Amino acid sequence: MSMFKPSMLTLALVAAGVSSYSSYAAEEQAQKEDEKAVEVIEVKGFRASVVESINTKRFSTEVVESISAEDIGKLPDSxxxxxxxxxxxxxxxxxxxxxxxxxxxxxxxxxxxxMFNGREQVSISDNRGVEFDLYPSEIMSAVTVYKTPSASLEAEGIAGVINMQTIKPLSVDERALQFNGQVEETSFDKLNPDGNKRGYRGTISYIDKFADDTIGIAFAYTSMSSPNQEKRWNAWGYPEFEAGGKNYSILGGAKPFVRSSTLERDSVMFVLEAAPSDKLSMVFDALYVDFKDEKILRGIEIPFAWGQGQIPAEYATVDDATGFITSAATIGQRVVVRNDYEDRKADLKSFGFNTKYDIDDQWRVEFDASYSKVEREVWSLESYSGTGRGDGRGEADNIAYAFNGSNAGAQFGHNLDYSDYNLIKIGGPLSWGWSSALNEKYGVVGTEYENQLQDGFINAPTVDDELKSLKLAAKKTIESDFVNAVEFGVSYRDREKTKVSEGYFMTVSSFSYPDNPGMLTVPEKYRLGTANLDFIGMGNMIAYDSRQMVADGMFGLLAESLTNPSHATKSWSVSEEVTAAFVQANIDAEVAGFPVKGNAGLRYVRTQQASDGNAFGVVAGKVQLSPTHIEHDYSHLLPSLNLSMTLDDTQTLRFGAAKTISRPRLDEMNASINAKYNLTPDSNGNYWEVEGGNPTLEPKEAIGVDLTYENYFSPEGYFSVAVFNKNLTNWIFDGNYAIDMTGVADPSTGEVPPNSQGTGKGKVNGGGGTLWGYELSLALPFNLFHESLEGFGLIASHTKVKSDIQDHKGDDYQLPGLSDTIQSLTVYYERNGFQARTSMRKRDDFKGEVYGLGFNTDQVDIVGETIWDAQVGYDFSEGGIDSLKGLTVTFQVQNITEEPFTSLSGDNALQVRDYQDYGRTYLLGFSYKY
Structure with missing residues (x-):
């Protein structure tokens, strides 16, 4: 076994109090005399977190990145x-x-x-991807990102694994009681009269040890009310047409609005750690998050090419290079004035228990159990108003638009006053979203008001996600020239995610036919004044409390699922039982005189999945359902290898190779399908014709290789160069698949037909390709250049990624989330209590997912962005002001350059799909530690 002697630099890191160097404890003890000769390098605050993060990276067996908090609630970002x-x-x-x-x-x-404390987590989204704003940074002590896996890691992902960690109280030197507080404000004035521009954040935490430091507790409660405001320009689309032998495109319509939202989040974290003897340790942790995101949205939907008005050719301006009509006018147009509200709620509960017992000097056993659950409810309300009910009624407007050549969308000109409550009344001014059941409810079948009764709409999907897991593992120390320990174990995860989709048509309660078929003047008690839409040239519009009107019964509601089968497609339950076993050899050897550490392992993963949903059809205008249940199983062998060669005191060479998997999206695996039974078979010999989810999907696979050179030239500094390559197979695309419909009734007859084989249209496995790239990263303290620069430093990284991926038909495919280049930069100064830093993160264009109609996830082209943040602060303890010892004050500005979020419709940069301007956010805060 190699015995690498720590250098003076390494000993300086130990003296700095870097906990991640604990694996070298034996060597440290042997070098006590050398330590005495080393000047102690003591850094605190942000610089301490930089040192901690660097050493987590340096001494990890895998290829990782890390962030660390000096104290609980003091991560570098909000x-x-x-x-x-x-x-x-x-x-x-x-x-x-x-x-x-x-x-x-x-x-x-x-x-x-x-993962949260090493255990996979549920998510509030429809799929597996975690939305991280659910998790408060105030309760985290560190986050580690595994870019290469090991066999013992209890999660699977082609991209990597993100592990969020809470503090362990027995690792803290002394009792701590801490208060953090912030006030927050957006740079925009209130965009809606009932919105917020100011908010707050607060945290109280307590850490202590008892019983001769054998029992420790950590508790944190954090509360946040965070405002966010947005000016948004959104296009319906850009229809194309031919005229005079040339191709043109024009604005189909737009949906600009102003949004005022408030994210309210209350979180409680509790950790109990016990070490009654040197052999036994136990940790129990619990997390509860109460999450509510409230949005108020007001705007005007403006039909253009897809509207009622006439578009005179003489008012149009054409961009000759693209054929895009950059300005035009429509005569006799009617619009929809929107007063919308959205409420997204989620409750997260997570519990975990871990115990480790050293049987003797060679054997350690570990048991881990966890449970997490999230319940999410969305209530998204749209309320419509205009000058008259239905197509062709009410006063029309003449509207012009002009694109200014940037990504900010178009400016409009208009004639009507949309802030006039006597002119703009509640009701559906355009005939859309009709339902035969809605016509029947109000008795307008065959009348002039048929299909004109949608005065608003409510989307109300719910998601429940539950995950239980168990793990039993053991580790045996071995005296060998190559391996110092062997780990092995088994684990079990049981996950079930259910989504229920529903929507409701809204019609003003005052409507009756033929007595009162008109629209509703907004009652005085619900009027809130006006919202300003000058940013798109539409002036002021009426603002009323639509959610309170619904609560007071001012609208009648009718379930859309009665006649619209899309809700049956989007309602499903998917369950997964994952059984895994692993064996891993921990390497500690010497090759050609160089110490080599790492691990080699094999992980076996077996998955049994099942989905419950509905087979459905539409009979006589009504949705007919029949339950479905489809099961599927698969297994994988996942080998992994991680090697780290220490070239000298400062240089390390790493190699990683592994096979990894990413499981299919849960909504793609659902068993809800639009089903039709045919009396004659198709070309595949199947009688069923279905379209929807595919419960037989299997994971995407990749074989990845990483090579990294790292140079740790200072306790606060390093640089690294990494190259990586992933060979992707079994990806997921649109296609046809075989499906077994045994026991499913024909929706049109209600009877189970004799033939059960079907041809499905949906997601299938296939295709693949290669993704490769490189990373450059640097942490540079400026005191290396001169002692007068003590406290200055920078952290920077640059990543370049390329891909060559084809779908199952051989067509080129771009991965969602892939930007060709990514950069980050942080410049900081911290000394004698004064703290200052500015940070930048930049990415190129990419394809991303956004919420579309009915809370579907749509993939769109998103324009690259560069975001700058800054923070200044003062720690009175470090500044030597004893009367204010323990107090730190900070001031932050987020999104300094007011970088917008922009997505496009296709390759034409003039065809803006979405332009979202958030302005800046200011935060003034304090922290007091007793």
Whole structure:
């Protein structure tokens, strides 16, 4: 077994109090005399977290990136996702102005796994990808991102695994009681009269040890009310047409609005750790999160080419290079004035228990059990108003638009006053979203008001996600020249995720036919004044409390699922039972005189999945359902190898190779299908014709190779160069598949037909290709250049990713989440209590997922962005002001350059799909530690 003697630099790291160096404890003890000769390097605050993160990376067996908090509640960013997105090779997609979905090396969030204290987590989304704004950064002590796996890692993901960690109280030197508080404000004035521009964040935490340091507890409670505001330009689309032998495109319509949202989150974290003897340790942790995201949205939907008005050719301006009509006018147009509200709630509960027991000097056993559950409810309300009910009624407007050549969308001109409550009344001004059941309910079948009764709509999907897991493992120490220990174990995970989709048509309660078929003047008690839409040139519009009107019974509701089969497609339950076994050899050897550490392992994973849903059809205008239950199983052998060669005191060479998998999206695996039974077979000999989910989907697979050179030239500094390659197979695309419909009734007859084989249309496995790239990362303290620069430093990274992937038909395919280049930069100064830093994260264009109609996830082309944040602060303890010892004050500015979120419709940069301007966010905070 190799015995590598620590250098003076290594001993300096130990003196700095770096806990991640604990694996070298024996060697440290042997070098006590050398330690006395080393000048103690003591850094605190942000610099301490940099040192901690560097050493987690340096002494990890796998290829990892890490962020660390000096104290609980003191991660460098206010959002856990923003902190993660600054790591080399990682980036984030913003959702409603907040970093939420994390990509690793060009893969979207569905290709990575997320753990909390080493255990896989549920998610509030429809799929597996975790939205990180659910997790408060205030309760995290560290986050580690595994870019290469080991066999003992209890999660699977082609991109990597993200492990969020809470503090362990027995590792803390002394009792701590800490209070953190922040006030928050957006740079926009209130965009809606009932919105918020100010909010707060607060945390109280307590850490202590008892019984001769054998029992420790950590408790944290955090509460947040965070405002966010947005000016949004959104296009319906850009229809193409031919005229005079040339191809043209024009604005089909637009849906601009202003949004005021408030994210409210209350979280409780509790950790109990016990070590009654040197042989036994136990940790229990619990997390509860109460999450509510409330959005107020007001705007005007403006039909154009897809509207009622006439478009005179003489008012149109054409971009000759693209054929895109950059400005035009429509005469006699009617619009929809929107007063919308959305409420997204989620409750997360997570519990875990871990115990380790050293039987003797050679054997250790471990048992781990966990449970996590999330329940999510969405209530998304749309309320319509205009000048008259249905097509062709009410006063029309003349509207013009002009694109200014940027990505900010178009400016409109208009004639009507949309802030006039006597002109703009509640009711559906356009005939859309009709239902035969709605016509029957109000008795308008065959009348002039048929299909004109949708005055609003409510989307109300729910998601429940539950995960239980058990693990039993053992580790045996071995005296060998190559291997110092062998680990092996088994684990079991049981996960079930259920989604129920529903929607409701809204019709004003005052409507009756033929007595009162008109629209409703907004009652005085619900009027809130106006919302300003000057940013798109539409002036002021009426603002009323639509949610309170629904609560007071001012609208009649009718379930859309009666006649619209889409809700049956989007309602499903998927369960997975994952049984795994692993064996891993921990390597400690010497090759050609160089110490080599690492691990080699094999993981066997067997998955049994099942889905319950509905086979459905539409008979006489009504949806007919028949339950479905489809099962499937598969297994994988996943080998992995991680090697780390220490070239000298500062240089390390790493190699990693592994086979990894990413499980299919849960909504793609559902058993809800539009089903039709034919009396004659198709070309495949099948009688059933179905379209929907595919419960027989199997995971995507990849074989990855990583090679990294690392140079740790200072306790606060290092640079590394990494190259990586992943060979992807068994990806998932649209196609046809075989499906067994045994026991499923024909929706049109209600009877089970004699033939059960079907041809399905949906997602299938196939295709593949290669993804490769490189990463450059640097942490540089400026005191290396001159002692007068003590406290200055920078952290930077650059990642380049390329891919060559084809679908199952051989067509080129771009991975969701892949940006060709990603950069991050943080410049900081911290000394004598003063703290300052500015950070940048930049990514190129990419394909990302956004919520579309009915809360479907749609893939769109998103424009690259560069986001700058800054923070200054002062720690009175470090500044030597004893009367204020323990107090730190900070001031942050997020999104300094007001970088928008922009997506396009196709390759034409003029055809803006979505432009979201969030402005800046200011945070003034304090921390007091007793």
């Amino acid at each position: 959002s856990i996702a923003e902190s993660i997105a600054r790591l080399p090779g990682l980036t984030a997609q913003r959702l409603d102005g907040r970093a939420s979905r994390v990509s690793i090396r060009g893969f979207g969030e569905n290709e990575s796994a997320t």
